Amino acid sequence: MRNKKVTEYFLISLIRLVTYIVVAIVGYIIIDIFIKGLPTLSWEFISGFPRRSGAEGGILPAIVGTICLVTGAISVALPLGMTSAIYLTEYAKQGRFKEIIGLAISTLAGVPSIVFGLFGLGLFVLFFGFGASILSGSLTLAFMILPTIIVSSEEALRAVPVTLREGSLALGASKWQTIARNVLPYALPGMFTGSILGIGRAAGETAPILLTVAAFYLPKLPRSIFDQVMALPYHLYVLATQHPEAEKVLPMQYGTALVLLLLVILFNLSAIILRNRFRKKIQW
Amino acid sequence: MVRTNVKMEMRAVNFYYGNTQALFDVSIAIPEKRVTALIGPSGCGKSTFLRMFNRMNDIIDGTNHTGEVMIDGESIYQNNNSSAELRKKVGMVFQKSNPFPKSIFENVAYGPKIHGIKERTQLQEIVENSLKAAALWEEVKDRLNKNATNLSGGQQQRLCIARALAVEPDILLMDEPASALDPKSTTRIENLISELQKNYTIVIVTHNMQQAARVSNYTAFFYEGHLVEFDKTNKIFTTPIKQQTEDYITGRFG
Numbered sequence: 183m184r185n186k187k188v189t190e191y192f193l194i195s196l197i198r199l200v201t202y203i204v205v206a207i208v209g210y211i212i213i214d215i216f217i218k219g220l221p222t223l224s225w226e227f228i229s230g231f232p233r234r235s236g237a238e239g240g241i242l243p244a245i246v247g248t249i250c251l252v253t254g255a256i257s258v259a260l261p262l263g264m265t266s267a268i269y270l271t272e273y274a275k276q277g278r279f280k281e282i283i284g285l286a287i288s289t290l291a292g293v294p295s296i297v298f299g300l301f302g303l304g305l306f307v308l309f310f311g312f313g314a315s316i317l318s319g320s321l322t323l324a325f326m327i328l329p330t331i332i333v334s335s336e337e338a339l340r341a342v343p344v345t346l347r348e349g350s351l352a353l354g355a356s357k358w359q360t361i362a363r364n365v366l367p368y369a370l371p372g373m374f375t376g377s378i379l380g381i382g383r384a385a386g387e388t389a390p391i392l393l394t395v396a397a398f399y400l401p402k403l404p405r406s407i408f409d410q411v412m413a414l415p416y417h418l419y420v421l422a423t424q425h426p427e428a429e430k431v432l433p434m435q436y437g438t439a440l441v442l443l444l445l446v447i448l449f450n451l452s453a454i455i456l457r458n459r460f461r462k463k464i465q466w
Numbered sequence: 467m468v469r470t471n472v473k474m475e476m477r478a479v480n481f482y483y484g485n486t487q488a489l490f491d492v493s494i495a496i497p498e499k500r501v502t503a504l505i506g507p508s509g510c511g512k513s514t515f516l517r518m519f520n521r522m523n524d525i526i527d528g529t530n531h532t533g534e535v536m537i538d539g540e541s542i543y544q545n546n547n548s549s550a551e552l553r554k555k556v557g558m559v560f561q562k563s564n565p566f567p568k569s570i571f572e573n574v575a576y577g578p579k580i581h582g583i584k585e586r587t588q589l590q591e592i593v594e595n596s597l598k599a600a601a602l603w604e605e606v607k608d609r610l611n612k613n614a615t616n617l618s619g620g621q622q623q624r625l626c627i628a629r630a631l632a633v634e635p636d637i638l639l640m641d642e643p644a645s646a647l648d649p650k651s652t653t654r655i656e657n658l659i660s661e662l663q664k665n666y667t668i669v670i671v672t673h674n675m676q677q678a679a680r681v682s683n684y685t686a687f688f689y690e691g692h693l694v695e696f697d698k699t700n701k702i703f704t705t706p707i708k709q710q711t712e713d714y715i716t717g718r719f720g
């Protein structure tokens with residue numbers, strides 16, 4: 183008995199320790215970036231254009247670029263993902279076909295992002311001739327976050343109790359009426375939450391945009407979806423590894439990292455707030 | 467036996483969930499504007515039987531049946547697109563009350579809206595009448611815009627009845643509508659059923675023998691997917707023909 187208790191205590195302590203370590207690492211990264219990035223953060227930095235290949239000035243084009251890419255990606259991936267999820271949960275019959283689709287989606291989720299970059303280069307940039315552009319980059323990112331959106335949308339749909347579907351059908355509603363009026367409204371918050379998490383990921387990835395849109399140095403704002411843009415993660419990469427004065431631009435790197443981090447935190451925070459607000463409203 | 471019109475009918479129906487058969491050669495003729503109770507041990511096929519009449523079994527993958535199911539003398543499984551029309555005529559109340567997470571008003575107005583009624587005053591009238599018919603109006607008339615999921619269990623179940631009545635069905639299928647309720651709410655539902663019987667053909671599943679005896683005119687006893695006996699309720703409860711029926715109602719098994 184005694185021994186068992188000791189072992190248990192030991193194990194719990196170990197698990198707790200590991201958890202603390204994880205939290206500590208995340209905390210360290212965030213604090214480090216905040217401390218080193220905060221001095222650089224200024225209105226000029228956020229709203230200004232870069233000068234001397236990014237060694238001076240601001241990062242507005244990169245911020246705008248990332249927002250464009252994320253907006254583009256989400257406006258393609260959201261309708262596609264939601265529609266697929268509706269089809270898969272509500273219409274597709276259980277069986278081989280559905281299994282294969284499920285397998286394809288989880289495979290897609292596991293594909294390294296650089297492969298998405300190559301895929302985007304081959305398909306959108308070259309084959310469709312969109313060139314290196316916001317369009318190509320957004321589409322590439324859209325496909326990268328598609329699995330996340332499909333899976334979280336499926337979960338949100340499945341969370342709506344069958345009894346609500348039955349209740350609606352029993353009143354003479356068609357299947358589509360039932361989905362539109364008595365399933366989707368309750369699943370939407372969950373769907374959006376998953377999507378916003380996807381946005382966070384799209385905002386931070388470098389590899390998929392490397393080959394499809396990102397400009398090394400382009401100190402102006404895009405005028406159409408066929409323009410190239412700078413993007414925060416790529417700008418950071420360039421400053422850190424490609425810049426002739428990498429040491430000197432260290433503050434700029436941290437400033438960029440901080441802006442990117444804040445952007446992603448903002449997205450995730452809004453996802454959580456949205457989810458909590460709707461959770462309170464809907465209950466069954 | 468007083469002659470009444472046959473409202474719902476089954477002829478030699480077999481029903482299968484995939485490879486498991488749940489109904490065996492069931493034939494029955496259910497009279498109009500009467501309450502018919504379905505009794506029998508758990509898993510004997512009462513819900514399956516009930517759900518044949520509004521084609522709710524169709525929504526389960528891999529089910530199929532043989533034989534004929536008729537309402538008003540018409541076979542209901544012939545046209546594949548008519549299940550929505552059918553369900554407008556055949557309302558259903560589920561065992562576990564399932565109010566939609568919407569306002570009380572929207573719950574009752576859901577069916578009429580689906581069937582194309584848009585005008586607000588007309589909807590208000592339907593909602594009021596349905597809630598009155600379900601004996602819920604007095605309790606909720608001041609809070610029609612409140613979420614229905616905040617109602618008590620008994621109120622929720624009456625709301626579901628009101629919701630079913632709002633589409634003006636001929637038939638009301640009730641699958642153990644009072645099984646999750648306290649005695650007081652149960653009594654209210656039972657009184658309501660007696661009241662509704664004037665205008666509707668009601669088929670009700672119940673595990674409660676006294677309830678079956680109290681509310682129904684006819685009783686069907688099911689056992690392992692077979693319809694063992696179907697007759698007037700007082701006949702079933704006083705002089706059943708089959709030994710199995712007698713054993714069940716006297717509590718010797720099930």
Ligand SMILES: Nc1ncnc2c1ncn2[C@@H]1O[C@H](COP(=O)(O)OP(=O)(O)OP(=O)(O)O)[C@@H](O)[C@H]1O
Nearest residue numbers: 483486488506507508509510511512513514515526
């Ligand atoms: N969706 C389903 N898939 C497979 N088998 C099912 C399904 N629903 C019911 N069955 C089976 O069909 C038989 C009849 O079930 P049914 O639900 O009609 O019984 P019941 O008389 O309503 O029981 P209860 O009194 O417990 O509600 C049972 O053996 C059950 O296991």
Ligand SMILES: [Mg+2]
Nearest residue numbers: 512513514641
């Ligand atoms: Mg049942």
